[in-house]
Amino acid sequence: MILAILEPAKGALTEASWETLTAARDLAHKSNDSVTALMIGKGVNALAPTVKGIHTVLVAEDPRLDSYVPEAFAKIVSEVITQRSPKIALAPGTETGNDLMARVAARLNLGLATNCVEFSVEGGSLKRVTRSNWGGSLLEELEILSSPILLTLAPHAIAAQSADGTTPTVETFSVSVSEKDFRVRIKELIPTQKKGISLTDAKVVIGGGRGMGSAEAFKMLEELASLLHNAAVGATRVATNNNWRPHSDQIGQTGVQIAPDLYIACGISGAIQHMVGCKNSKKILAINKDPEAPIFQRADYGVIGDLHQIVPALIAELKKLKGA
Numbered sequence: 324m325i326l327a328i329l330e331p332a333k334g335a336l337t338e339a340s341w342e343t344l345t346a347a348r349d350l351a352h353k354s355n356d357s358v359t360a361l362m363i364g365k366g367v368n369a370l371a372p373t374v375k376g377i378h379t380v381l382v383a384e385d386p387r388l389d390s391y392v393p394e395a396f397a398k399i400v401s402e403v404i405t406q407r408s409p410k411i412a413l414a415p416g417t418e419t420g421n422d423l424m425a426r427v428a429a430r431l432n433l434g435l436a437t438n439c440v441e442f443s444v445e446g447g448s449l450k451r452v453t454r455s456n457w458g459g460s461l462l463e464e465l466e467i468l469s470s471p472i473l474l475t476l477a478p479h480a481i482a483a484q485s486a487d488g489t490t491p492t493v494e495t496f497s498v499s500v501s502e503k504d505f506r507v508r509i510k511e512l513i514p515t516q517k518k519g520i521s522l523t524d525a526k527v528v529i530g531g532g533r534g535m536g537s538a539e540a541f542k543m544l545e546e547l548a549s550l551l552h553n554a555a556v557g558a559t560r561v562a563t564n565n566n567w568r569p570h571s572d573q574i575g576q577t578g579v580q581i582a583p584d585l586y587i588a589c590g591i592s593g594a595i596q597h598m599v600g601c602k603n604s605k606k607i608l609a610i611n612k613d614p615e616a617p618i619f620q621r622a623d624y625g626v627i628g629d630l631h632q633i634v635p636a637l638i639a640e641l642k643k644l645k646g647a
């Protein structure tokens with residue numbers, strides 16, 4: 324059995340959870356095995372029927388586990404692994420998923436490969452995994468000798484696919500956590516100032532770099548975003564360091580990893596630390612006045628010129644199209 328550990332948030336499963344389920348189903352298909360999903364938290368009973376095409380959903384329902392409680396979650400996952408003996412336990416490679424699985428690995432004295440991007444199944448068993456390191460600039464191939472194999476899946480490494488077919492059996496997993504498992508807990512979540520669509524959900528992301536020149540200039544990127552469907556504005560580290568944008572808008576190795584249909588990079592040189600955050604974009608359009616800028620080597624479309632003329636021209640054309 325392959326255990327997929329899912330992350331419910333705000334009454335739904337996260338995109339990273341659907342990607343994890345897709346990877347688990349694929350691994351099970353290749354190794355002629357079944358998938359059991361585990362959901363921990365408050366209200367997970369109601370979420371269980373939304374998962375399709377797998378054998379079982381285990382629900383560890385507890386109102387005290389509304390948000391991530393590191394030791395309690397690690398205890399529950401460790402108990403499930405000990406009792407159910409999966410061959411592989413796979414969680415999303417989010418900050419929470421990586422933290423959780425590191426704790427589980429330490430508790431059970433098992434090996435763990437985080438942020439996997441590829442799985443190599445031979446003769447019905449998982450032989451090797453490829454994991455992304457240093458923000459995606461290094462790929463590492465690993466063979467894990469301990470059993471069960473603990474893995475996390477790098478966000479956006481694969482696209483989430485819906486499955487039709489069987490509705491799984493829902494089983495309750497009784498939670499045996501005590502007060503001492505709550506020594507570390509989240510007391511408050513402070514939302515970012517950002518309004519509208521998040522960078523990770525947006526279908527179009529417009530990024531601004533040093534070439535923007537000021538915080539004021541980002542207003543035209545906001546205007547461009549407002550004219551496009553499902554678009555959000557991001558930035559490079561130069562822009563966030565200059566306080567032109569909040570740090571939460573930073574795309575890259577030390578920022579957000581995005582995977583939109585289109586990334587429009589304005590006044591961005593294409594440094595590796597930035598590109599690892601946007602390399603999963605389906606298409607990249609670069610606007611840069613320097614024809615030698617490295618971003619043009621990665622871009623699908625390029626416009627050579629001053630963004631302060633090109634972006635307003637784009638806005639004007641879009642307004643014309645919309646009859647605004």
Ligand SMILES: Cc1cc2nc3c(=O)[nH]c(=O)nc-3n(C[C@H](O)[C@H](O)[C@H](O)COP(=O)(O)OP(=O)(O)OC[C@H]3O[C@@H](n4cnc5c(N)ncnc54)[C@H](O)[C@@H]3O)c2cc1C
Pocket residue numbers: 531532533534535558559560561562573574575576577578589590591592593594595596597600610611612613616628629630631
């Ligand atoms: C450990 C580490 C982690 C890092 N993490 C990140 C990260 O997460 N994200 C990140 O972005 N960076 C990160 N960086 C920084 C990264 O190395 C680059 O310095 C940064 O991405 C460059 O930002 P930029 O493209 O805005 O600026 P620059 O490299 O200075 O490029 C500006 C570009 O704008 C163009 N330009 C200027 N004016 C105009 C104009 N009017 N019209 C059109 N084009 C114009 C220029 O030709 C140039 O290509 C990290 C660095 C380190 C060392």
